[in-house]
Amino acid sequence: MALALLGGCSHGHAKKVRPETLAPARLATIGINAYLWQASLDTIAFMPIASVDSNGGVIVTDWYVSPATPSERIKVTITILDTVLRADAVRVSANRQQLGAAGWVEVPVRAGTVQKLEETILGHARDLRQAAITG
Numbered sequence: 001m002a003l004a005l006l007g008g009c010s011h012g013h014a015k016k017v018r019p020e021t022l023a024p025a026r027l028a029t030i031g032i033n034a035y036l037w038q039a040s041l042d043t044i045a046f047m048p049i050a051s052v053d054s055n056g057g058v059i060v061t062d063w064y065v066s067p068a069t070p071s072e073r074i075k076v077t078i079t080i081l082d083t084v085l086r087a088d089a090v091r092v093s094a095n096r097q098q099l100g101a102a103g104w105v106e107v108p109v110r111a112g113t114v115q116k117l118e119e120t121i122l123g124h125a126r127d128l129r130q131a132a133i134t135g
Contacts, residue, residue: 032057032080035132036090039124040078043117047076057081063097071099074109076117085125092117 032054040059041052048062057080063073075095082089092114097104 031055031083033083033085033089033125035085035125035128036080036121038128039121040080040090042124043121044076044078050075073097073099073104074113078117078121085129087118087122090118090121090125092121 037054037057044059044061047064050060050062052059059076059078061076063075065073073096077093079091079093080089081091094109094114094117096107096109096113098107099105
């Protein structure tokens with residue numbers, strides 16, 4: 001169900017950057033990989049953003065409740081670790097809660113959720129880079 005939460009429509013809150021603005025020279029100016037940064041914002045655009053730190057490469061969402069599962073919510077932290085576009089340059093962590101009689105209770109994140117998010121971000125970042133190169 002968490003994958004369904006995260007697979008929601010990606011309309012939303014993140015500012016879009018045109019691929020041509022993601023030139024290689026810009027990669028070093030923000031201290032992180034710009035393609036991974038934009039791909040991360042695009043991937044979680046349907047979630048409310050609690051904080052962003054482009055210098056440190058950290059995006060933290062606020063709790064997101066899917067209309068399909070109103071008794072479940074998820075919060076995501078994405079960290080960009082490098083200026084190079086590679087698989088180990090992005091780390092995702094997630095927290096999941098379910099609504100019980102006593103309020104929101106921490107429950108395990110469903111298997112594969114974090115990995116799926118990382119794969120989605122990486123795939124989109126590669127697409128952004130390719131679009132900038134062939135643009």
